[in-house]
Amino acid sequence: MIQMSCTSQPGKKLVSDDVKHDAAAVAVFCNIAHKSPNEKYGIEPVREFSDCCASQYRGNIAFADISLQSLALEHHHFKISHGKSAADGASATVKHSAKRAVTNDQAIIRNGQELYQYCQQILTEVGDGVYASQKEEYEKSTGVFHFVAKEDIHRDRPECNVKTVKGTMDIHSVSASGTPYQLRMRNLSCFYDRCNLNKGD
DSSP, X not given: OOOOSSSOOOOEEEEESOOOOOHHHHHHHHHXXXXXXXXXXXXXXXXXXXXOOTTTTSSXXXXXHHHXXXXXXXXXXXXXXXXXXXXXXXXXHHHHHHHHHHHTTSOOOOSHHHHHHHIIIIISSOOTTSOGGGHHHHHHHHOEEEEEOGGGOOOOOGGGOOOOXXXXXXXXXXXXXXXXXXXXXXXXXXXXXXXXXXXXX
């Protein structure tokens, strides 16, 4: 999900047949998520918030990806746990709808591609039961679906074969410095101007 303060936009929901859910997959998903707001609205810095899953967001591969970004990117980690956010609610809605459709013999969903097709047909169309006055709100709530094929997720990336950063569990803010393989890191996230100018402690 993308939440933008400058405009009201539907969230993006990514469906994939890749089931590893590692840093390589997250990198592809994030690049898709970054594309629209950055290109259309010129939003920088892009600020991401996530839990502290090391295999997805807090390991050497994830940090290398951040340092290699061409845009001003900041990643902020919540406490050491599995976090819950609006994105979890959105995915729960999709899963619940798909489960009910399969249970009631209304759909056959055997893989990620079929789940994506179901979402495109059922969860993004405004049916006869939705009044015209509700159309805009309905489309915002369902959001936009994207399919990411497992073939599009590349794990053989020598550029991300870097050493592990020591003390990562004490780091809660990581941002690109503009120089490959160099990061700005903080023990705590801070959004005051002096911190954004790297003048804070």
